[in-house]
Amino acid sequence: MIARRIWRSHRFLRPFSSSSVCSPPFRVPEYLSQSSSSPASRPFFVHPPTLMKWGGGSRSWFSNEAMATDSNSGLIDVPLAQTGEGIAECELLKWFVKEGDSVEEFQPLCEVQSDKATIEITSRFKGKVALISHSPGDIIKVGETLVRLAVEDSQDSLLTTDSSEIVTLGGSKQGTENLLGALSTPAVRNLAKDLGIDINVITGTGKDGRVLKEDVLRFSDQKGFVTDSVSSEHAVIGGDSVSTKASSNFEDKTVPLRGFSRAMVKTMTMATSVPHFHFVEEINCDSLVELKQFFKENNTDSTIKRTFLPTLIKSLSMALTKYPFVNSCFNAESLEIILKGSHNIGVAMATEHGLVVPNIKNVQSLSLLEITKELSRLQHLAANNKLNPEDVTGGTITLSNIGAIGGKFGSPLLNLPEVAIIALGRIEKVPKFSKEGTVYPASIMMVNIAADHRVLDGATVARFCCQWKEYVEKPELLMLQMR
Structure with missing residues (x-):
């Protein structure tokens, strides 16, 4: 199956040393151990992914390899690979998929814009979108994870989306919230980041424990975080309501260049x-x-x-x-x-x-x-x-x-x-x-x-x-x- 073949192609993984590669390595979580310790505490390293290939007249690029793979769970991190000579970062313009969607090989995932052009990023794998890591408007460095895909493998893993659990070979279960972090949309994660809150400590009230915007604001009120500025900003952007105070003051506005x-x-x-x-x-x-x-x-x-x-x-x-x-x-x-x-x-x-x-x-x-x-x-x-x-x-x-x-x-x-x-x-x-x-x-x-x-x-x-x-x-x- 796809994930197992990818794992075999990386079976030469070894600890990183400064003489082994020229560019910085990518940290990959290891889930093979049956130890009860956190997966994040057992890192190893892998060579950076192969550069992207040009998809012809379709203006599409795709990674030749996944940045990180997990043979047990079938999860693959899809990074932003090099989109052109001298390009170190891109702006994410829009997503063509959302969490939970099924994707086919070479299906467009998102659209990014570099200093030189607008490019569609396509999937190299067939699977399901498990986690979207960025929101439109974010500046993403080359090598950062764009999206995490769940790739099914009948022998190595079974991804059960109904129960939101990963069933491993040993029969033990790991909740997706432990594996992927808190379930939430990119907008909610950005809101938590603006408030200085670790979204993983918030108890979600949405379906399958998903953290909602209301959960973040409720947690912020309980912990004493200041939300007035953020709330007013969202009100103005949303266009539903604008406070009298905001409309009467001519405030400065910061516009990021993209x-x-x-x-x-x-x-x-x-x-x-x-x-x-x-x-x-x-x-x-x-x-x-x-x-x-x-x-x-x-x-x-x-x-x-x-x-x-x-x-x-x-x-x-x-x-x-x-x-x-x-x-x-x-x-x-x-x-x-x-x-x-x-x-x-x-x-x-x-x-x-x-x-x-x-x-x-x-x-x-x-x-x-x-x-x-x-x-x-x-x-x-x-x-x-x-x-x-x-x-x-x-x-x-x-x-x-x-x-x-x-x-x-x-x-x-x-x-x-x-x-x-x-x-x-x-x-x-x-x-x-x-x-x-x-x-x-x-x-x-x-x-x-x-x-x-x-x-x-x-x-x-x-x-x-x-x-x-x-x-x-x-x-x-x-x-x-x-x-």
Whole structure:
């Protein structure tokens, strides 16, 4: 059976020593002894679980091994394994299962969000959810237990959910409350934690001894814990009732940063350590406006929305071909510049989940129509918080279209390790003078290029911008050189 095979794969378990593994070990409870002492007092150690495997286009990850197994009871701890290079923690967004649910192999268990993407965690085993260890919104370190699964094994164990007991080989019974701790929901456990109460000492009044919210509050009142602040907080969040005192006071509110907002703190802090050089230029977009109108009038695909961005992205790629140092990254340790072969142009997108920068791969090989479709796909995924890790990694230069919201131009910070980022202002009609001195209207867009001054000098950035500007103002030149 599954649990027995897992146990055999771990039969080489041995005491941990600092020379045995490179990374910290995981502590696994041992339940094999028939001693009456607590299982927690008989620990042993096991190598960390194998790294997670990518589940293909389903955006799902799963552990190759359970973090901890118990061959007698058939309980398996499913950890949060590595979701990407350099990822040390993830935010739990939501659960797809609840305690007591039966799960199949590769069934989604929960959804987590790292600094780079949103990922579904799937089950590697078939069984029943015995314990959920975290609530949505929690920050979970790699290696921490997400959920405990009860895996049935006809020869080694029998999990009797009706009596909430574990029947061992020796015939002795262990209550699930001793094995798993107090039965409760993640919200109730968080409430007990906020009040500083050990939930395992509370007598539950729910089904099978489950600890309810009322049990925690009753225990808190009996022991003299202060619950006013917590109760009022829950009342406001729940929306059922708000006290007059709370509504009359303008109180401060602490908002924890999560997901992409949390990642932005790290990336922008890193960017401030890099010397920036800014170059501002204005581009006449009259031809760009006419080209967009032509596409709009002759568009036969109603699912494709024509914007200025695809043409700006393609013309930018053409300019990068002539100035490859703008499409590079810098290795500060070895003092080397890596010229990127692919033009993976990122587009900053402001979503309700935070700022995210997916990139369009290999723009130099794509047509305007292909760029338009790929941009639409990325925008749809970003709006629904469904971007894949591949969509947000590997970028070589970034466009920030702040003009879509408002503002003439911005002063962007680098999206490291890229060496350039471009902020696009809004296109607006302004009066211009011709060579003859007459006044005419022109559609002008301000652009601000921020460059890594360790790699790019002012002259290189200016020449690059002038080349890009020429392609935008004269699309016929762009068409002549497109492949």
